[in-house]
Amino acid sequence: MEYAVNAADGTQIAYTVTGSGPPLLMVHGSFLTHTIWRTFGYVKALRGSRQLILVDNRGHGRSEKPHSPDAYAMGTIVGDLTAVLDAVGTKTVDYLGYSFGARAGLALTAAAPERVRSLAVGGGSHGAQAGAFDRLFFPGCADVLEQAGMDGFLEAWNEHRIFPVDAGTRTVFSANDAQALAAYIRACDADPGLPDEVLQGFTQPSLFYVGSQDGTRLDDTRAAAALVPNSELHVIRGFDHSTTMAASADVLELLERFWGN
Known part of the structure; x- marks a missing residue:
């Protein structure tokens, strides 16, 4: 991993670059890292035709993890992404983001439209999202992270689920900094x-794009797509918010047509 520094607060943002071709900035969702793009085959499929710029969002992965909610303001996240682009030495990129990565992509496009050549976002929202994590996990989840750490969070989440948290998810989540993610949720x-x-x-x-069973983002994605002139909207049948990342064959087919590869 390499590191870019957001000059506004000095936070180090981890990123890696692989492949060759037109640059593509790829930004993951909450509680995950850049490795999710490898896990579901996006990197393997795209690195032959794209220069992939894979970022760990602040508070996640190998990036620094501030414990103050103010550190996770969206304007600061946009600063992280532009700092990475500057470190790589690219002025304009195609953008691919999912969930929080989609939200960040919309914010980046709004704040620095000259840096974004095209925008592909899944399962995102441009509106206010107060309470979104309480709905996704359980009420008071930020409080539990602060007071009981990640193990306490996972146990509480287990109690609110129909099926237990699987071992893979538990491993990924356990690697996170609970205080940083609590601050992130509050922001x-x-x-x-x-x-x-x-x-x-x-x-x-x-x-x-959005999964047809994504009760948290289906309407939000439709609303955003209806606002952006000449945009495309695709609903991927049979997937919800958590599983649409795994629908990589469907998403990659959409992207191939979109980019005209």
């Missing part, structure tokens, strides 16, 4: 999102 709850008129002003070719 996400406070983020007001983007006004509709900002998305109406996007000029980049844009693709939105």
